Amino acid sequence: MALIRERDGKRLHVKSKLMGESLVSQSFAEGYDVAPQQRLFPAVHVLKIGGQSICDLGKKALPALVKEIAANKKKHKMFLLTGGGTRSRHIYAIGLELGMPTGIISKFGSSISEQNALLVATLLSPWGGIKIGHEEIMKLPTYFGQGCIPVMHGMPPYDYYALPSPKWRIPIHRTDVGTLIVADLIGAKSCILVKDEDGLYTDNPKKNKKAKFIAEISARELIKRNLDDLIIERPCLEILQNSEVLDRIQIVNGLKKGNITNALSGKHVGTVIYK
Numbered sequence: 001m002a003l004i005r006e007r008d009g010k011r012l013h014v015k016s017k018l019m020g021e022s023l024v025s026q027s028f029a030e031g032y033d034v035a036p037q038q039r040l041f042p043a044v045h046v047l048k049i050g051g052q053s054i055c056d057l058g059k060k061a062l063p064a065l066v067k068e069i070a071a072n073k074k075k076h077k078m079f080l081l082t083g084g085g086t087r088s089r090h091i092y093a094i095g096l097e098l099g100m101p102t103g104i105i106s107k108f109g110s111s112i113s114e115q116n117a118l119l120v121a122t123l124l125s126p127w128g129g130i131k132i133g134h135e136e137i138m139k140l141p142t143y144f145g146q147g148c149i150p151v152m153h154g155m156p157p158y159d160y161y162a163l164p165s166p167k168w169r170i171p172i173h174r175t176d177v178g179t180l181i182v183a184d185l186i187g188a189k190s191c192i193l194v195k196d197e198d199g200l201y202t203d204n205p206k207k208n209k210k211a212k213f214i215a216e217i218s219a220r221e222l223i224k225r226n227l228d229d230l231i232i233e234r235p236c237l238e239i240l241q242n243s244e245v246l247d248r249i250q251i252v253n254g255l256k257k258g259n260i261t262n263a264l265s266g267k268h269v270g271t272v273i274y275k
Contacts, residue, residue: 001034002014002015006196011035016204017024017032017073018096019118021037022228024217030241036149037187037244037245038187039185039187040138040185040186041140041141041188042188043076043077043188043206044140044144044186045076045077045079045190046078046079046081046183046188046190046191047078047079047080047081047149047179047185047193048081048175048176048192048193048194049065049078049080049081049083049120049193049194050194050195050196050255051082051083051084051085051086051087051112051113051175051253052083052085052089053083053195054196055082055083055085055136056085056087057090057196057255059137061254061255062119062120062123062155063165064114065194065255065260066123067261068257068261069124069127069149069260069266070127070149071261072260072264073147073149075264076264077144078171078264079140079150079182079188080120080150080151080267081117081152081153081154081178081179081182082113082116082117082119082151082153082154083113083114083154083175083176084109084112084154084155084174085112085116087115088109088112088113088174091108091112092105092108092109092170095108096168096169100103100169101164102162102163102165102170102171103158103159103160103161103162104160105162105169105170105171106159106160106162106171106173107159107160109155109171109174109175110153110155110157110159111153113153113154113175114155116153117151117152117153117154120132120151124158125147128147128148128149129148129149129151130143130148130149130150130151131148131150131151131152132186133152134152134157136150136152137185139183140143140186140220152182152212153175153178154174154175154176154178154179155174155175155178156173158173162252167177172233172235173233173235176193176232176233176236177233177235177236179191180236180239181250183246184239184243184244184245184247187245188245188246190248190250190266191246191248191250192249192251192252192260192265193232193249193250193251193252194252194260195251195253195254196253196254196255197231197251197253198213198252198253198256198270198271199214199215199231199251199253199271200214200217200222200230200231200251200271200273201214201227201231202214203228203229204229207223214271215271216268216272216274217271217274217275218273219237219240219241219274219275223237223238231271232249232251232273237273240273240275245274247274248273249272249274250263250270250272251271251273
């Protein structure tokens with residue numbers, strides 16, 4: 001980029017296509033020529049280990065799940081993120097009762113999700129499990145080169161800057177969103193949410209036995225249906241639609257042996273939400 005001098009000759013500026021433009025202009029943004037987004041780590045699978053659905057089950061779920069992940073280490077590069085679960089919900093409830101703002105409640109959620117990251121990383125340590133922080137994402141090649149399975153907490157680092165939701169102060173961007181944002185950031189090979197249900201249903205199958213399973217659906221159609229309850233955080237659907245590098249999210253039941261392995265191999269198990 002060339003340097004240009006102001007008319008009075010006192011200051012220099014870097015000549016840029018964005019110089020003097022409004023960054024909120026819709027028409028300008030639509031007409032701006034940008035390079036395609038680079039896929040930084042296109043061989044890496046991003047998996048979220050559910051908090052309430054997996055971590056909270058303890059020895060009923062984690063040992064078998066950890067062994068399945070470890071068994072896939074030689075064939076697949078995996079970056080794990082963790083949810084918060086029941087303990088997050090408990091502190092959320094206390095925060096709401098005491099009038100805490102969204103940013104504080106979000107900070108609570110981050111600390112619980114981080115506990116689960118330490119838990120999963122410790123269980124995976126015989127196979128190279130290592131807990132990392134958000135600021136270490138760009139070190140992934142180093143960790144994979146050393147034979148590690150990096151584990152990070154899934155809460156996006158909005159914390160005190162978390163956006164309030166329209167109806168209550170539970171942060172709308174939680175660990176599903178954080179996982180998808182990371183997958184988009186690195187241009188991941190896949191984004192897999194590991195839960196305790198077979199995938200997406202028309203209603204919560206734990207409460208409604210008549211809920212029907214949805215094997216695949218587009219994000220647009222799912223938004224249009226406006227279901228009362230979802231197994232995935234709603235902002236994920238818009239994020240997926242806006243992504244340049246991701247075309248789907250896969251939701252699998254981690255309590256069923258082989259589901260994670262099949263998902264890593266590109267097989268259609270659980271629910272696939274397409275862009």
